[in-house]
Amino acid sequence: MEQRIGFIGIGNMGNAILQGILASNIVPGTQIYVYDPQLDKGQALNQSYSINNLESARDVARESDIVFIAVKPNIIVDVLNDIQKELKKNTIVISIAAGVTIKTIAKCVGYEQKIVRVMPNTPALVNAAMCSITPNTEVTDEELTIVESLLNCIGATEIVPEYLIDAVVGASGSSPAFVFMFIEALADGAVKGGLARKQAYKFAAQAVLGSAKLLLETGKHPGELKDMVCSPAGTTIEGVQMLEEKGFRAAILDAVEAAIKKSKDLSEK
């Protein structure tokens, strides 16, 4: 890929995307420009890849053809206003901020600028992200394909219209936190049953990982896969009944709905 890629903010998510792109070798480190105030100026970052650690967000914007803005939502407007004059006509601005709309971004960088909203999740740190991608009308199909191939370096992608990003937040942006709570609870139960804590996390996490893989790879309905585990008069159906009694499905549905609502509220601010 010949484009120069910028990163403004390389915390959890920015760094995960950066590492995925570096590991995939689709862009050489010499074509990557980063700025994060938490890095010392000139600090060697990924020395073996020779990436460029610049002194300001503006410097990154000036050098880049595609720039990832991976700062917290509360400062993104300031960052966009700061870099706006440095963007070229064809620079693609990619925001991963939750609750910051394309309109808000366009107000800062101009309505003719190419803008893409992406909603990733923390499994990006282990190349297992799920990212939604939403381009504005200035982005061509060819440019969208380039953005997709960059994000495919950290996991799977789907293109969605902007009004569905809030639902993506509920389904995959925020949901890793819910899944970790589930794994923690599974392990607590196993510890109660006598398993050592460390082994309990391994059994619980591998069961979640394997179940997700089984669903994705077979394409079967989750209900059918659940039924495959429930032997007549067996152990599992006892647990299933307990989850139904305690309102497990309703609790998850409510949690996702709450995350979606918050995402919508943030977007409307």
Ligand SMILES: NC(=O)C1=CN([C@@H]2O[C@H](COP(=O)(O)OP(=O)(O)OC[C@H]3O[C@@H](n4cnc5c(N)ncnc54)[C@H](O)[C@@H]3O)[C@@H](O)[C@H]2O)C=CC1
């Ligand atoms: N953490 C998550 O699960 C997800 C986060 N996001 C979005 O990703 C964005 C980043 O979140 P995280 O990586 O979790 O946060 P983080 O706090 O780990 O990273 C933000 C980085 O921005 C840097 N920064 C602060 N001011 C800056 C400036 N003026 N210029 C350049 N860099 C600056 C900070 O030093 C920090 O390293 C947020 O907008 C969030 O909404 C989206 C999906 C999932």
Ligand SMILES: O=C(O)[C@@H]1CCC=N1
């Ligand atoms: O909690 C948040 O606001 C971010 C966005 C999606 C996941 N984490």
